[in-house]
Amino acid sequence: MNALKDKAVVLIVDDDPLIADTLGYFLSRDYTVLTATRRKEAINLLRQEDTTPAVALIDLGLPPTPHAPDEGFALIAAILAHSPLIRIIILSGQNEEANARHARALGATEFVSKPASPEDILKLIQRMLAFNDDATEIEGGLVGNSAAMQNLRAQIKQFAPSPFPVLIEGESGSGKELVASGLHRYAKRANEPYLTLNCAAISPNLMEATLFGHGKGAFTGATGARAGYFEEAAGGTLFLDEIGELPLDLQPKLLRVLENNEFQRVGETQARHTAARIVAATNRDLKKEVREGRFRADLYHRLSVFTINVPPVRELGADRLQLFDHFRALYSAQTGSSAFQLSQKTTERLLAYSFPGNVRELRNIVIRLITKHAGKTLALHELEAELDIAGAASVATVSPAPTFATSAELVAYALRELKTQHEFSLDATLRRWEEAYIEAARQLAHDNLSQVARLLGINRTTLYNRIDALGRAKRPPSR
Numbered sequence: 238m239n240a241l242k243d244k245a246v247v248l249i250v251d252d253d254p255l256i257a258d259t260l261g262y263f264l265s266r267d268y269t270v271l272t273a274t275r276r277k278e279a280i281n282l283l284r285q286e287d288t289t290p291a292v293a294l295i296d297l298g299l300p301p302t303p304h305a306p307d308e309g310f311a312l313i314a315a316i317l318a319h320s321p322l323i324r325i326i327i328l329s330g331q332n333e334e335a336n337a338r339h340a341r342a343l344g345a346t347e348f349v350s351k352p353a354s355p356e357d358i359l360k361l362i363q364r365m366l367a368f369n370d371d372a373t374e375i376e377g378g379l380v381g382n383s384a385a386m387q388n389l390r391a392q393i394k395q396f397a398p399s400p401f402p403v404l405i406e407g408e409s410g411s412g413k414e415l416v417a418s419g420l421h422r423y424a425k426r427a428n429e430p431y432l433t434l435n436c437a438a439i440s441p442n443l444m445e446a447t448l449f450g451h452g453k454g455a456f457t458g459a460t461g462a463r464a465g466y467f468e469e470a471a472g473g474t475l476f477l478d479e480i481g482e483l484p485l486d487l488q489p490k491l492l493r494v495l496e497n498n499e500f501q502r503v504g505e506t507q508a509r510h511t512a513a514r515i516v517a518a519t520n521r522d523l524k525k526e527v528r529e530g531r532f533r534a535d536l537y538h539r540l541s542v543f544t545i546n547v548p549p550v551r552e553l554g555a556d557r558l559q560l561f562d563h564f565r566a567l568y569s570a571q572t573g574s575s576a577f578q579l580s581q582k583t584t585e586r587l588l589a590y591s592f593p594g595n596v597r598e599l600r601n602i603v604i605r606l607i608t609k610h611a612g613k614t615l616a617l618h619e620l621e622a623e624l625d626i627a628g629a630a631s632v633a634t635v636s637p638a639p640t641f642a643t644s645a646e647l648v649a650y651a652l653r654e655l656k657t658q659h660e661f662s663l664d665a666t667l668r669r670w671e672e673a674y675i676e677a678a679r680q681l682a683h684d685n686l687s688q689v690a691r692l693l694g695i696n697r698t699t700l701y702n703r704i705d706a707l708g709r710a711k712r713p714p715s716r
């Protein structure tokens with residue numbers, strides 16, 4: 238089934254046939270509508286379609302757990318893994334405010350409480366589509382000036398000229414794709430093709446032919462021969478996103494390309510050669526995947542000749558503000574609306590929030606604020622309404638912070654930090670950890686400091702002293 242090419246595609250995932258049908262019927266005047274009733278069905282649809290939906294409208298409570306939001310949360314992650322540009326709108330039951338906040342931190346752009354009129358949903362879709370991401374991708378590059386960002390830029394420039402693979406690790410929404418395109422832009426091969434293949438977006442049985450191509454008659458439906466991504470990338474860069482999803486049985490074939498640049502089209506015996514540079518990205522802990530037998534150790538070592546760790550937003554300090562300003566200016570200009578303003582209080586709140594969904598979440602917050610509060614000075618509660626406070630307090634449930642099974646792993650982590658950070662400071666690092674735990678506890682305990690102290694296992698006086706010391710450490714030294 239091929240979607241019509243002239244209309245944008247909208248995917249509706251709801252187990253209530255009344256909603257899916259009536260809404261689908263209403264929207265079909267302006268959009269090509271696809272419907273699914275559960276997560277798996279939705280993902281299969283995405284894989285079959287040539288055209289990626291512009292918008293996905295999804296319910297959180299889906300079978301087999303229609304009364305819990307987990308399937309919806311998993312679907313958000315799966316949709317964004319398929320294509321990070323799909324705008325996700327949650328169709329939420331009325332009492333699911335906390336869930337909706339969490340969904341937004343996972344990458345959903347908006348939520349609408351049920352029951353909602355189809356006219357309102359149509360208007361919302363039209364508004365969402367007015368925010369155009371491609372411009373960000375092309376013009377923006379990496380915004381931010383923190384030491385972590387400068388280090389990231391330096392690594393991109395350092396690794397770009399080499400032909401060896403680069404593995405980009407980082408949480409979802411942290412900017413791995415921008416790093417990959419940066420590696421291509423700064424390379425001599427910048428004028429050669431740059432191709433992206435999202436390993437999560439291809440069904441496993443089509444993966445080999447997609448990567449390596451196929452000969453005529455290689456399988457039912459292969460009426461002609463076809464080149465795969467490796468051939469089309471020629472002497473350019475092939476970016477393999479979500480590499481952790483590469484099926485185990487294909488991993489030796491990728492290893493062979495990395496070892497001697499050789500591969501075969503499916504159904505052919507002739508060896509072909511490629512000069513493409515491989516850049517891979519993952520938001521999984523690939524070492525853990527290796528330990529648990531889901532990813533080959535030899536392939537991991539080949540892919541990670543160079544490793545780049547993209548920092549999560551919570552480690553970017555004042556870059557949050559710069560990113561915020563960047564998206565605010567970009568989207569206000571794009572939609573012709575006047576920007577909202579931040580007061581000192583809202584600015585401080587922004588700087589204290591850890592953005593569990595990283596830059597993608599930050600960007601979506603700006604989109605919502607522009608839609609709701611254009612031209613106004615933002616009140617604190619208006620900003621807080623957009624934050625996922627519970628999620629920020631337990632970032633680990635969104636995307637795991639480094640966890641260490643053994644002290645040897647902790648040492649390996651420290652080793653990597655020392656090797657990759659140009660100006661490492663033990664004091665600053667320990668302060669960052671301390672600050673993060675205090676901030677998390679404050680969010681969890683809604684700033685009730687006795688409770689914060691209890692959560693952290695220290696007494697109140699110690700807590701006051703530590704907060705005070707952290708405050709002092711942040712002030713610029715007096716001359």
Ligand SMILES: Nc1ncnc2c1ncn2[C@@H]1O[C@H](COP(=O)(O)OP(=O)(O)OP(=O)(O)O)[C@@H](O)[C@H]1O
Pocket residue numbers: 317318321370373374377378379380381407408409410411412413414415416519520560596597600
């Ligand atoms: N430092 C940055 N400056 C400007 N824009 C950024 C930055 N980091 C990320 N972005 C933007 O945030 C969005 C999410 O980034 P991106 O898609 O690269 O994340 P990702 O790490 O690849 O996520 P995933 O693992 O979910 O695919 C994109 O629109 C990207 O352009």
